[in-house]
Amino acid sequence: MSHEKWDDDKIEQLLSNVPKIHDHRSKDDVLQRLEDEGVFDDEETNIIKKKKLNWIPFTISAAAIILFAVLVPSFMKELNQTSEVSEESLKIESTEDISKSEEEASELMDNRAMMTMDAVNLSTAVYPDELEGKTIFQLGLASDAADSVPVTVLIPNERIMEDFGKIKPTGVDLYNKYASLFNESAIGFAEYHPYVGEITEQKQQVVHTLPNNPPYDAGSAGPAMYEASLADSFGYYYEEAVLLDETGAPFVFSEVGMPSKALQLKQQYNYFRHTQADGSEYLTPNFRLTFGTVEEAILGMKEENNDIYQSVIIDGADFDLSVSGDIVIVTFTEQLDLMNYDQQDAMQMIEGILLTAANFNMQVQFNNLVQSEWQGFNFTQPLPMPVAANEISYDTVLQ
Template sequence: MTHKQFDEDQLEQVLNNAPKLSDHRSKDEVLQRLLADARLQDNSHLQAAVQEPIESQLTTHEVNEKQDFIQAENKDLPITKRKYKKMPLFMSVAAVFVLTLIAGSMFVNNNDSPKDQATPDSATFSSMPENRATKEIESSDNVMDSSIVAEHTRMMSLRTSVYEEDLTDAVVFRIGLAGGKAAESVPMTYIIPNERVVADFGKEKPTSLQMYEKYAPQIDEEAMGFTNYHPYKGELEEKGETLVHVLPKKNAYDIASASVSKYLGSLKDTFSDSDYKEIAFENADGTAYEFSQVGEPSEPMALIPREHYNFYVYTETNGTEYLSPDFRKTFSTVTEALTDMRHKNDDVYVSAIPENVTYTVKEEADGVVVTFDVELDLMTMDAVRATQLIEAMMLTAASFDKKLRLDNVVQDSWEGFDLTKYLPMPVGANKQYMPE
């Protein structure tokens, strides 16, 4: 979209993660593809590249023919080899042009581009044979081009949450990373392809603990600006629907109330939506662990699939921003949660709602409706901030298992969201991809 703005770090990250393109077609295949592409028939640069060698051959036809005949007699070389000595130059021009076209198509913005564009009349090259091989090449190229555009669109999106559309042939792995600042745990949602899970575990579905033990150690938390926190110290064991954490005598989870809060928050982010209903804390001898801040044996902590949070913007020490609950404050109603998220409560979590933006909240049968008091023009905001506003509200509504609709917005769509309807319910916050 034309409203997207990137700083240098974001642009560098996008370029580093851009798909690596390769093309193993022969020069003849590239030429056939170029000449058969209806989109290029009216292009002045291509026509100039095609006509220049042709006109040169016409004006010097007799001279070239005579020279080729003499050289063929003297050197016993076929005349046909002389006639195509300029072809490599033409092929180079053609190849460069094709690459330019593909690169340009990758940066097409399908949100703002007209959906119905006129295509040039293909009669210009109607005399060119369209054999089966050419059609197969074009079909293959169309698939490649569409895949490139789809991958580029996905990577260039300002969305940061995971949605059902992201989970085609993939599953999610949730984990709470320990903030490097005074923050508690920041929820992360990793997308892992099904084929990788099958390669790692076979056809049998792994448990949440097995997923954690396999993938948590592969995350470079410090490289992301977080504290090196995983895997947890001690032992994790499954006992039916209870996950037991056997804590070592000396650990960093029980140093102070803040460390205990961060530890419990991380466990909730990692295992709330899992196979377990609760987490028990034990000593090595099987007795209940006693947190120093409590002064009595601990009780198991219940795991609720959807805690009733609202979401704020959290900035890590390296400058990366995430959407996260504000110190795990919970709410009884979605109206209360959405209304409260306008307020700036501390210096760690910042509201995703600009100070001058006010709204009312109404719960309906199909979801929750946020109506802005003054028509909201997202184009007047920074594109990242506008997307954070929408997704923070969506995540807040989703924590109550509700969809969100935004009313009184100038735009009908934003970052692929149809703002005239209820928005999709996010699967999780802060989309990540498991490193290879």
């Protein structure tokens, strides 16, 4: 077969050279002849029609391929440009979102930290509104520094009724019942109670009848720690403590060499922080140093004069004092944000001042604090006067 290309002119020239054929039959004869031969059967007609139409899909397909070839590169270029812009936008948005998320997370953590600190009660002092349905029991425990640390337990009145058959036992009743049950070692103290001898009472006095050679007469520190312990154990209930020997005469400490006088249990101390060997911290008087005025006592809390007791006044918390009636006004010289400090340290400062003022039967109004409310305190008004220091859980020390 020749591979020469044919065009329309050649075809027309060839057709013009073909001999002309004449058919003298009528149209009816030709038509009849075609029908007789089955030219117009349906199947063959369809084949003819299909052959005529086959070029159409091919043409459409070819046109589609050409169109696709032209449009796709342009489309892909535009798509890539759009993708690049989108990626860049996403990067910017992602960076902004991450930064925003980090800020929100940091703020949330700060808020949660503040909420957590507020949720945890850092107070260790006992206030009047906590006494409902409970009875105060106090002890002066022997500290690692050979001094007394006051602690307080709130005993449920159901236990009081069970043990005494009445709601209001005396301080001596409470001591004689619970001192021997108190688990001092459970909170890191040496066993010191109950006192040897006999504990009784008369009016506003607690009376301790001591045997010969009691353990409290050993060394120069022995009597001082013993007397401090008596003040911490009975100062809430009585005015004085009387020390007698077995004959009923005033007891004579060998270190003192003279009969004991009635010991005044209610004294005007200020409060410092004492840390036990196990790391536990307590608010306690500084070796029982007493003061004549509340201003002297609170201002004296700024000064440390030994290694045993640390000031509870936090760094940068300078203040001025004034007194109005039975209220001590503590005004910080610069506005103080308690959240900038260790929260336990801040609480010890607030409660140390409150306990010191309470020894003078006075309340405290704090001024120039950032916080108007903090840890349950409302600083817009004078704070309640605490009744005792260093609360210990009843379940921890009494079985």
